[in-house]
Amino acid sequence: MLVLVLNCGSSSIKYQLLDMKSVDKSEVKAIGVVERIGLEEGILTHKPQIDGEFKKYKFSNHIPDHEAGISLIMDSLVNRAYGVIEDMLDIEAIGHRVAHGGEYFSKSVLIDDLVKERINKLSELAPLHNPAHMAGIFAMEKLLPSAPQVAVFDTSFHQSMPPESFLYAIPYEFYTKHKLRRYGFHGTSHKYVAEKACDYLGVDIEKMNIVTCHLGNGASIAAIKNGKSYDTSMGFTPVEGLIMGTRVGNLDVGALLFLMEKENLDLKGANDLLNKKSGVLGISGISSDMRDIEDESWNKKNPRATLALNMYHMRVKRYIGAFAAEMGGIDLLIFTGGVGENGPESREEICSDLEFLGFTFDKNANNGVRGSLKVLSTPESKLKVMVIPTNEEQVIASDTVKVLRSAVLN
Numbered sequence: 001m002l003v004l005v006l007n008c009g010s011s012s013i014k015y016q017l018l019d020m021k022s023v024d025k026s027e028v029k030a031i032g033v034v035e036r037i038g039l040e041e042g043i044l045t046h047k048p049q050i051d052g053e054f055k056k057y058k059f060s061n062h063i064p065d066h067e068a069g070i071s072l073i074m075d076s077l078v079n080r081a082y083g084v085i086e087d088m089l090d091i092e093a094i095g096h097r098v099a100h101g102g103e104y105f106s107k108s109v110l111i112d113d114l115v116k117e118r119i120n121k122l123s124e125l126a127p128l129h130n131p132a133h134m135a136g137i138f139a140m141e142k143l144l145p146s147a148p149q150v151a152v153f154d155t156s157f158h159q160s161m162p163p164e165s166f167l168y169a170i171p172y173e174f175y176t177k178h179k180l181r182r183y184g185f186h187g188t189s190h191k192y193v194a195e196k197a198c199d200y201l202g203v204d205i206e207k208m209n210i211v212t213c214h215l216g217n218g219a220s221i222a223a224i225k226n227g228k229s230y231d232t233s234m235g236f237t238p239v240e241g242l243i244m245g246t247r248v249g250n251l252d253v254g255a256l257l258f259l260m261e262k263e264n265l266d267l268k269g270a271n272d273l274l275n276k277k278s279g280v281l282g283i284s285g286i287s288s289d290m291r292d293i294e295d296e297s298w299n300k301k302n303p304r305a306t307l308a309l310n311m312y313h314m315r316v317k318r319y320i321g322a323f324a325a326e327m328g329g330i331d332l333l334i335f336t337g338g339v340g341e342n343g344p345e346s347r348e349e350i351c352s353d354l355e356f357l358g359f360t361f362d363k364n365a366n367n368g369v370r371g372s373l374k375v376l377s378t379p380e381s382k383l384k385v386m387v388i389p390t391n392e393e394q395v396i397a398s399d400t401v402k403v404l405r406s407a408v409l410n
């Protein structure tokens with residue numbers, strides 16, 4: 001079954017076309033990303049698998065919105081020179097990553113009118129993400145009206161958190177009235193890397209206390225107890241917790257009220273401040289991309305870049321320590337996401353001073369590891385530290401197949 005996976009973000013669309021041989025066996029036919037949607041010059045990076053090898057093509061053009069971005073993706077998939085399928089109609093199903101599923105969804109679902117209504121309603125809780133997912137769903141409905149679409153939610157995995165983790169200490173009626181609570185995100189990734197690591201180590205996930213660090217542009221940490229999400233750093237929206245590319249992470253709410261008054265910020269101004277102008281970008285004043293920050297810090301000795309790096313690492317350590325305390329210790333610590341997979345220096349820095357938790361960090365094993373599975377703790381360590389490349393698209397594609405199979409059976 002040919003499944004197109006779409007991860008529509010606020011200004012980008014990541015995609016993969018997978019040939020699903022079975023629920024857990026697949027071949028990637030093409031992979032790519034559309035970036036800078038809505039800006040003067042948009043970019044499509046398209047990597048088709050041709051003769052067993054991934055080739056890379058880059059195109060730039062104004063891409064006004066998600067519909068235009070998706071049209072470009074479809075054109076590339078069927079193009080004679082660099083396409084991988086003959087006809088758009090060869091695509092049998094579409095799997096969408098949806099960031100916010102609220103309390104409505106604890107598992108992946110076939111998209112129908114009610115599902116769309118709910119994803120849309122949740123846009124107010126994930127303004128950077130859900131509107132973009134809706135745009136993707138509508139665009140695909142127009143292009144391939146007969147192909148079923150499945151939604152796979154970041155929040156589903158975290159629905160197992162106990163109320164002690166998911167409630168804020170505000171009057172309880174705001175939870176019942178507005179569903180105001182912590183939801184957590186990146187669940188697909190946290191679940192995938194935890195399962196993958198346990199498979200690799202040959203251990204039973206049900207007996208493990210695991211901390212997974214998904215460190216990307218958006219970043220979150222999860223405490224996974226007996227295979228279930230027990231706590232996580234993101235909350236009601238994807239702004240809580242770690243310091244991110246442009247998101248603030250934890251901030252004293254009193255500081256926000258103070259700034260709104262002093263800087264005359266309205267709701268949009270406050271939202272932009274917390275989501276788009278803060279984090280690593282806000283501290284460094286340079287960039288939201290960790291590669292730029294590392295370059296400025298290491299090669300140009302820029303003190304604000306060094307400060308941003310140090311703050312970023314310290315916040316990750318704080319959560320690992322907190323989650324170890326909540327679960328009564330950790331057996332497995334996992335790094336994933338753009339920074340977690342490709343930043344050996346960040347991993348080493350985060351793990352320094354954490355060895356009291358029960359491991360010795362193997363610097364040689366860590367050095368140079370980018371984008372591949374590796375154990376980073378010494379063999380004697382009680383706590384295992386690992387890098388596991390995430391693969392949200394693979395999970396989304398396999399959930400899409402599972403949901404469609406069970407829909408046929410029912």
Ligand SMILES: Nc1ncnc2c1ncn2[C@@H]1O[C@H](COP(=O)(O)OP(=O)(O)O)[C@@H](O)[C@H]1O
Binds near residue numbers: 288338
């Ligand atoms: N070689 C690298 N070293 C350090 N950081 C890296 C490297 N490659 C990518 N990154 C970081 O990964 C981030 C993107 O992570 P990713 O998980 O792809 O983000 P998202 O899915 O949230 O957009 C980039 O912003 C960059 O900071």
Ligand SMILES: CC(=O)OP(=O)(O)O
Binds near residue numbers: 099185217218
């Ligand atoms: C929820 C979230 O932060 O997603 P992303 O990492 O794609 O921004």
Ligand SMILES: [Mg+2]
Binds near residue numbers: 216217218
């Ligand atoms: Mg991501």
